[in-house]
């Protein structure tokens with residue numbers, strides 16, 4: 001059996017993996033976003049809650065004792081105790097950070113607002129830290145940001161000039177607060193955490209100047225430990241920041257909504273400016289006079305309202321379960337073991353990616369790291385990078401995300417809420433960042449390249465439940481989809497990985513091989529006078545299910561073709577099910593029987609089920625009205641009853657599904673229309689009323705697909721694109737330049753190209769997944785996954801009310817808007 005980890009024995013690793021069988025074949029590489037909870041944790045928490053009576057800790061001593069016991073477990077986990085640190089429960093890191101700055105006394109003397117200290121932050125912080133400057137500036141603190149390099153240099157210039165003994169006594173500079181991450185959530189770089197002393201000694205004093213004079217201030221350190229603690233040990237007996245912010249889901253995966261602020265007891269007096277008080281934080285409060293006294297006990301002053309006591313009780317089981325699950329191989333310590341295990345996975349990925357080359361010798365990966373994975377004290381279990389094509393151009397992260405989704409690999413793409421690091425690594429100036437924003441790019445959107453430059457990156461992060469198999473899954477996916485050379489294996493030796501030399505020789509051999517993939521020129525003359533016909537029409541009565549092919553003519557309604565996407569399958573959580581999650585959906589082939597006014601559900605191995613096409617008003621009153629989400633819109637509809645629900649659940653092999661018919665009254669409107677033709681009504685189709693596919697383009701694509709395992713004929717390949725209107729002509733790809741089209745007397749407006757996702761990789765006859773045609777489309781169109789065009793209906797050119805579209809009608813495209821006389 002192959003090695004799973006450099007640190008944890010295979011047998012122990014198997015035991016860990018048995019806690020995550022729910023992943024099935026999903027490869028989870030997003031530990032930095034959230035850890036995953038082991039199954040027995042949920043079981044134990046449930047057992048506890050089922051057996052015990054927990055009450056509001058304000059009224060129940062027993063529950064309060066449990067909570068306080070867990071406070072001390074947390075402190076023990078970080079190798080300290082209540083004589084040195086206090087635990088304040090918060091909703092997470094973000095709230096912990098906010099609480100510190102809201103309460104922090106920047107002025108040396110509370111009555112003197114003049115001499116305020118500074119709020120100093122590293123530019124490479126998480127967005128949640130950047131937002132703190134708004135609070136700090138309201139409190140008259142100077143706002144100062146330090147670059148990555150300056151910060152590390154300042155810490156390395158060991159001896160500070162100021163004299164610690166002089167401080168405090170003669171302080172006129174107020175209190176300054178430094179915030180920085182223990183580990184970058186962008187690329188896993190670990191900043192020094194045992195430098196609190198140096199900072200207090202004044203190694204950053206040079207950055208804090210007022211009127212060009214150096215200021216003598218007292219320094220406090222707020223450590224954002226959210227990313228660091230997910231896979232690392234924090235020993236508060238060795239390093240002692242004044243404040244530590246953390247979120248528990250990043251360590252244990254569960255519970256969410258719970259974090260902590262650890263406060264060094266000797267520094268608690270500087271948190272004197274908390275204004276708000278809520279239930280539980282005061283000893284006395286008068287409701288008709290501005291009089292209240294805060295609680296004596298430090299943490300009680302900061303925990304407004306009822307703390308999430310059941311989540312806190314779950315924490316006890318987090319510590320227990322993790323302790324039982326992870327063998328303490330390194331330093332006899334749980335977190336150190338996780339730290340090394342995950343570090344070596346990340347390092348292995350880093351080395352393998354570093355060895356990926358295209359056939360022409362072009363390196364395939366650019367890294368955004370601040371360490372070369374040669375020191376575990378400087379690097380955590382995160383690898384951040386982008387992929388290049390063989391011509392050196394960037395593959396956008398959105399394109400990568402599509403392929404990753406197809407392979408069921410979960411990674412994070414974009415800027416990961418860390419614009420400072422993103423900007424530094426992508427080499428973008430402030431002006432360029434603003435220009436990208438003006439070009440339409442926003443945090444977290446799909447605009448992954450602006451003028452060929454990446455707006456974000458790919459982040460892979462590892463947790464204790466990952467193994468070398470996950471690394472291999474990702475490497476295989478990347479080489480199969482983007483590099484097309486065989487990946488080179490990195491030898492996996494315990495604690496040492498230096499096999500670069502022997503691998504180099506193999507590389508040079510590969511470089512001489514001829515280039516396998518040829519480029520094509522997409523730009524060609526357009527021919528409009530060729531005979532173009534409407535050769536196929538289809539509707540998809542149930543969203544994401546099989547097509548109903550129309551054999552003569554069909555009516556156009558206010559939302560597109562009649563009965564197109566009128567129904568949807570909804571999960572028990574109310575969310576619409578799509579083929580992305582359940583590929584079997586394409587095997588359900590609904591038919592519309594207009595004569596008998598029926599929707600007939602068909603699926604192999606299932607008896608056909610007829611349902612009424614419409615729900616009449618009398619029945620509507622009794623039908624369950626339900627809401628579901630389709631592409632961020634809330635859709636309302638009527639439940640089609642238990643028989644339909646059971647049929648769909650059986651056909652798809654998923655319990656508790658419901659079939660819902662879109663209600664006639666609720667209108668989905670097509671978004672972002674710049675012209676003033678007015679918004680168009682939509683059914684449950686995703687973007688526009690109609691999708692047009694050109695069969696010539698499909699033939700062209702079929703020729704471009706070189707994968708010998710891909711056996712689709714032209715019709716099968718056409719079916720994957722799920723068009724409503726299929727036209728046939730000689731020329732491929734020309735449809736992208738059309739503005740309007742006439743199909744007989746019916747006029748349509750082109751709304752733009754259709755963005756594709758992994759759904760086109762589902763064989764619509766079998767439900768099997770393939771890599772093609774997504775890979776070839778991506779390659780041919782430089783990462784833009786566009787195929788087919790969206791149309792909306794304008795009306796008939798002769799003004800007649802006949803809205804029936806017939807097969808084999810001639811099609812006339814119009815490129816220029818002026819071209820049409822109406």
Ligand SMILES: *Cc1c(COP(=O)(O)O)cnc(C)c1O
Nearest residue numbers: 092093094126181185226227247
């Ligand atoms: C995740 C993260 C945060 C934010 O944590 P929340 O749980 O979302 O409040 C802040 N800083 C870093 C470094 C993080 O990784």
